[in-house]
Amino acid sequence: MPELPVVVVGAGPQGLAAAAHLTERGVDVIVAERGAGPGAAVAEWGHVRLFSAWPELIDSAARRLLEKSGWTAPAAGYPTGAEWVSDYLAPLAEALGDRIRYDTTVTGVSRQGRDKVVDAGRRSQPFVVHTRGGDGAEARLLARAVIDASGTWGLPNPAGADGFPAVGEAAASDLISYRIPDDVADLAGTHVVVVGAGHSATHTVLHLSELARRAPGTRVTWLLRRGSVSNVYGGGSGDELPERAALGSRARKVIESGVVEAITGFRVAAVGRASELLTIHAEDGREVTDVARVFALTGFRPDIGILRELRIDLDATLDAVAGIAAEIDPNVHSCGSVSATGARQLAQPEQGLFIVGAKSYGRAPTFLALTGYEQVRSVVAHLAGDHEAAARIELALPDTGVCGGAGDFDESASGCCAAPAVLQIGSRPGSSSAASTPALTLESR
The missing domain is CATH 3.50.50.60 (FAD/NAD(P)-binding domain)
Known part of the structure; x- marks a missing residue:
């Protein structure tokens, strides 16, 4: 299926970074974004100032792509979400051009002619990405691989302490x-x-x-x-x-x-x-x-509904990708103590499918943009056949100063x-x- 594109779900920071890495490696890519523009979820909290500085918010391949057009990266400071969109994500989306399809909601991902149950010939079939446009028109995209960077923004947790809405909520x-x-x-x-x-x-x-x-x-x-x-x-x-x-x-x-x-x-x-x-x-x-x-x-929690006809492996506790769950469990780790995660850890039973970004972390609250950029760099290297680069770790996360996980839930001791x-x-x-x-x-x- 080399002639088919890689389809990326979501034009947020990690989705656009994945598209930049794929473009740099000469791999065709289509980004399906349900919003009207890039970073639609970020724009919804555009008034909030990030605690990561500009150097931690810009992906390496995205920087190289943008600098070809004369773009200069903000050198310092802590942008708001709106500034992150206007000064980085929007120019990056413009550089990627018509690779991005806005007002395109992904409603499901499957294997062509195979539902979740069928084994025979499964890996030889392309992915089918089912979409619905802003006008309600339905379509199907064939893909050699799928990178789900759709995030968790659309599914906040309730106030109820047991995971369901409280009575009367x-x-x-x-x-x-x-x-x-x-x-x-x-x-x-x-x-x-x-x-x-x-x-x-x-x-x-x-x-x-x-x-x-x-x-x-x-x-x-x-x-x-x-x-x-x-x-x-x-x-x-x-x-x-x-x-x-x-x-x-x-x-x-x-x-x-x-x-x-x-x-x-x-x-x-x-x-x-x-x-x-x-x-x-x-x-x-x-x-x-x-x-x-x-x-x-x-x-937040991940919405895995679009993947229900694929074979995926999620951790029973966190709803995170199973291969990284032990590293990101908030009962054990702070985000400064987790390791970088790449293609090997993010691999799914459905070969060619990768869940990246905040969605890969499930309900774990320790995700940083830096982590997502390292994920997509490794995943794209794997898809391009550069297995040495995929296995390499190019990230050191900033320490939190917190020496353990969340501590005891019931006691006052930390x-x-x-x-x-x-x-x-x-x-x-x-x-x-x-x-x-x-x-x-x-x-x-």
Whole structure:
């Protein structure tokens, strides 16, 4: 099938990088993108500033392709998502030209004439990529290989702590957002709740804390499932990405100053509604009341529906590519302690199929753009027959300063290297939490 193209699903950072590497190696490529332009998912959080600097956000083959047209890479600084699109992804897409097909949704990938069950002649058949255009027209693309770089942005996790929406969560969906907010001025003077402990939740808490300082009567409550706040503080001075470290430091300050009330061990079971106000119920009976808006930022999960007629191997815990799951398990690793992942680790039982980028990580929250660029470099080298380059590791990830994984889920101990010093901070007057809510435990190393 050498005459057929490689089809890349998604024109985000990793999808476009894959197309650049394929183009550089003289391999025909078609990129199917459901959005109207490149980096459509990134554009949706364009107001958020990344904690990776420009050098970590530009793929090597993409740089070489762009520099041929006189493009100059931004040398320093931390772009917003919108700047990442306008100053890098959009020029890269323009350089790739008509290799990219916008408003093209991939609805399924299969083998020609073979469903998932059929063994006979399977590997000799090309892939069939089923698509639907913006006008509803359906089409099929034949491909020698498929690189799924469609990401996880379209499938956020719910607020419910057991992985399903909490009771009443769907009914209150108009007051619950699963995205990082931009303009929060309309929330001034209200009680806002953030659920989640990752970087998106931290961004949102910090944004809302600025509103709380400006607008009297604004209350911000941060609900954390784990028994400790230490995870949101990050690795401090040991983090080799300074802006990521700054997130943790700022989170510590807004909690210790009382601008934000953090409640640990709070696992959402139900959402009650009375008119335009919500009550958030925990599994242990605690309640947070008089809530005007909830931001549920509990991560994402991969949508594997388009691959249901292919033979894929995903980890039972993370929904990640099985070959990399042990390296990225957040119960064990921080993103500075995972190894680079390439074609060998990403290989699927369906020969010629590769899941890359954030989607390859499944539910693991430790993905960096640098990791994705190394993945596609290795995968494309493999598809081009350059097995030496595919096996080579060309990436050293920046350390996080976090010496282990997520620690114990139920206990307040961080599970990290040094024994923490414990500082007890009582609840603020007028706290919305029930009287049984324990004092917040802050840990410093």
